[in-house]
Amino acid sequence: MSASTQEINNLINQEYKQGFVTELETTTFLPGLDEDVISKLSKIKNEPEFMLEYRLKAFRHWQTMKSPEWAFVNFDPIDYQSISYYSAPKRKEDGPKSLDEIDPQVLEAYKKLGIPLDEQERLAGVAVDAVFDSVSVATTFKGKLKDAGVIFCPISEALRDHPELIKEYLGSVVPITDNYFAALNAAVFTDGSFVYIPKGVRCPMELSTYFRINAANTGQFERTLIIADEGSHVSYLEGCTAPMRDENQLHAAVVELVAMKDAVIKYSTVQNWYPGDKNGLGGIYNFVTKRADCRGENSKVSWTQVETGSAITWKYPSCVLTGDNSVGEFYSVALTNNYQQADTGTKMIHIGKNTRSTIVSKGISAGKAQNTYRGLVKVLKSAENARNYTQCDSLLVGDQCGAHTFPYIEVKQPSAQVEHEATTSKISEDQLFFCQQRGLSAEDAVSMIVNGFCKEVFKELPMEFAVEAQALLGLSLEGSVG
Amino acid sequence: MLSIKNLHVSVGDKPILKGINLEIKPGEIHAIMGPNGSGKSTLSHILSGKSGYTVTDGSASYQGKDLLDMAPEIRAREGVFLAFQYPVEIPGVSNVYLLKAALNSIRKHHGQSEVDAMDFLTLVKGKVRLLDMDEKFLYRAVNEGFSGGEKKRNEILQMAILEPKLCILDETDSGLDIDALKIVSEGVNSLRSPDRSFVMVTHYQRLLDYIKPDFVHVLAHGQIVKSGGPELALELEEKGYSWLEDAEASA
Ligand SMILES: Nc1ncnc2c1ncn2[C@@H]1O[C@H](COP(=O)(O)OP(=O)(O)OP(=O)(O)O)[C@@H](O)[C@H]1O
Ligand SMILES: [Mg+2]
Numbered sequence: 001m002s003a004s005t006q007e008i009n010n011l012i013n014q015e016y017k018q019g020f021v022t023e024l025e026t027t028t029f030l031p032g033l034d035e036d037v038i039s040k041l042s043k044i045k046n047e048p049e050f051m052l053e054y055r056l057k058a059f060r061h062w063q064t065m066k067s068p069e070w071a072f073v074n075f076d077p078i079d080y081q082s083i084s085y086y087s088a089p090k091r092k093e094d095g096p097k098s099l100d101e102i103d104p105q106v107l108e109a110y111k112k113l114g115i116p117l118d119e120q121e122r123l124a125g126v127a128v129d130a131v132f133d134s135v136s137v138a139t140t141f142k143g144k145l146k147d148a149g150v151i152f153c154p155i156s157e158a159l160r161d162h163p164e165l166i167k168e169y170l171g172s173v174v175p176i177t178d179n180y181f182a183a184l185n186a187a188v189f190t191d192g193s194f195v196y197i198p199k200g201v202r203c204p205m206e207l208s209t210y211f212r213i214n215a216a217n218t219g220q221f222e223r224t225l226i227i228a229d230e231g232s233h234v235s236y237l238e239g240c241t242a243p244m245r246d247e248n249q250l251h252a253a254v255v256e257l258v259a260m261k262d263a264v265i266k267y268s269t270v271q272n273w274y275p276g277d278k279n280g281l282g283g284i285y286n287f288v289t290k291r292a293d294c295r296g297e298n299s300k301v302s303w304t305q306v307e308t309g310s311a312i313t314w315k316y317p318s319c320v321l322t323g324d325n326s327v328g329e330f331y332s333v334a335l336t337n338n339y340q341q342a343d344t345g346t347k348m349i350h351i352g353k354n355t356r357s358t359i360v361s362k363g364i365s366a367g368k369a370q371n372t373y374r375g376l377v378k379v380l381k382s383a384e385n386a387r388n389y390t391q392c393d394s395l396l397v398g399d400q401c402g403a404h405t406f407p408y409i410e411v412k413q414p415s416a417q418v419e420h421e422a423t424t425s426k427i428s429e430d431q432l433f434f435c436q437q438r439g440l441s442a443e444d445a446v447s448m449i450v451n452g453f454c455k456e457v458f459k460e461l462p463m464e465f466a467v468e469a470q471a472l473l474g475l476s477l478e479g480s481v482g
Numbered sequence: 483m484l485s486i487k488n489l490h491v492s493v494g495d496k497p498i499l500k501g502i503n504l505e506i507k508p509g510e511i512h513a514i515m516g517p518n519g520s521g522k523s524t525l526s527h528i529l530s531g532k533s534g535y536t537v538t539d540g541s542a543s544y545q546g547k548d549l550l551d552m553a554p555e556i557r558a559r560e561g562v563f564l565a566f567q568y569p570v571e572i573p574g575v576s577n578v579y580l581l582k583a584a585l586n587s588i589r590k591h592h593g594q595s596e597v598d599a600m601d602f603l604t605l606v607k608g609k610v611r612l613l614d615m616d617e618k619f620l621y622r623a624v625n626e627g628f629s630g631g632e633k634k635r636n637e638i639l640q641m642a643i644l645e646p647k648l649c650i651l652d653e654t655d656s657g658l659d660i661d662a663l664k665i666v667s668e669g670v671n672s673l674r675s676p677d678r679s680f681v682m683v684t685h686y687q688r689l690l691d692y693i694k695p696d697f698v699h700v701l702a703h704g705q706i707v708k709s710g711g712p713e714l715a716l717e718l719e720e721k722g723y724s725w726l727e728d729a730e731a732s733a
Contacts, residue, residue, distance in 0.1 A: 428570070431570050433533070436554040436558065437531070437557075437564050439555055439587040439591070439644070441587070449575065456574075
């Protein structure tokens, strides 16, 4: 092996910067899952009766299902009885009314992550909901959003305060029967964010949720529901981190988006769950169902994701293009290093006339990692003049990793136009030497080349997120050369 | 500036350079000519630190330091520049971004602060004009979709901005049209200075009409078989290489 291949291989080892654990007094359920646990969960969260029924129905269905095996990932079967389904920082019985009542340790933890909840001026323009293990601990800028008529709150609060919206929309995009992990989530989800943008309102700031797994041995099952009513606009950012632990931890989230007529939702994710160490020990299992329903005419949903974390990622943010002229977009960067495995992509289901979808996927594998793009473009008979453009690029760093592409295309409407382009490339030694000959270190060269490769996706991210994503990519590649 | 002594280089177990001796003083221009496959690019690569070669004997010192012991990026920061015979493309990375990253890494090495954004643009735009390039090239991805000649010109643009001490030009003239050759040569000439040296690999006398070398060397079968002044290039133009190779064989 030549010097520069070795350099690439070394660039991949770096410390996970968010791997600290916060010592807190918590209320945590004993491991185990049955109907009693679900009743207890529903009770501790003070939920209305219909939610308990919803959960139990989902749980009963889940028990009849099997864990999916089609994805290109490998892991030992998960023992669902060894997981705790609720963990929350202890706090005053009726929950914090203001940030002053939040455990200072939790605030400190978020500060370390670069999200100072108590210094809102530093986050001007971004309202944050922070979810710590099973509960939402803070939602900032509530007042300003309320003035605009926007509802942005923990979903557990929405269950109590806006039951009519929950009843109408929860599970309307991802039904409890959808898939194994979605059914489990419906049964045991603990918290997450709820957003409602009323008719004609352009949300005055970016909305953001920050998820943090802290407790050991717990699963995180969050649920996000975003409803953009007619003619409204919203941009939502999601970030995630977890401590370094030797055991794998399960994260099974469900995100549902509903876009009514002329509404626009932009959903951006920077996922940096703990990926496990360089020998593949530990890390988060990230099994997530994200789906948007472009229910109204001319509605538009755009998913942008930068996935650098997790031991296993299983995730296909999708768009159901129901409304005529609706638009779905998926821009993705998925980076896997060491022993990480990612099987990710999207589904675009064209139902309405003149519906359009764009898929741009950039997969980067380094170390011994496996990276799979799996995408479905489905055009139903009703979707006259539907159009799809898919571009799917893979970049290999080093020679022990793998990239795989599984595009599925089903077209039932002859007027549809579906285009698919795919490339696989390697960072060549010539490119690396060229950059070094201009004075760059091998690490900087790889990071520059990878960032260049991802440019089309980064430009879809909101400014402040794009900068973070670039830095994160550089960090995640550290050790892959050097 | 550069002193190469009895340098032997192999790829795998195939010997390519077989005892190169070369002394280059500050301010000098050395032209290296020779048939295809004689080892000219290999010499350029080994001096600039490309991996994949094994030095089996001999040495090369640069400004008194062991050149062959330095990492490629350190050589670059210390002033060794290679204008590639085949410049690579880097999709998604703009020319201007690469230039800035390169310049800053060199400045940092010399304990200087990062270049000011305005100063940088002024510098870059000046050099773009010097080489009669379109400013649009700055914002295009490095060499992506550039024509052969544009790539070569882009190499010289990088050289003009990074201001190296030892400039190695590997067939920069190949692929340039007549006007471009003139412009690029003027660019190179404007960089000539008493403390900057050039090694120019070329197949054609024409380049040497524009950039007058102090010495001309002929490399054949991994050795310098003849050295002389600019007149040697004229002789080669007339007679080709066979007379030298014959002489070598009978010697
Ligand atoms: N990586 C390699 N593996 C095997 N042989 C190599 C390798 N690199 C160079 N060579 C051989 O070494 C010899 C010298 O190559 P080099 O590229 O240095 O020639 P050159 O003088 O630059 O030729 P040209 O004028 O065509 O550019 C050639 O025979 C070439 O095939
Ligand atoms: Mg050559």
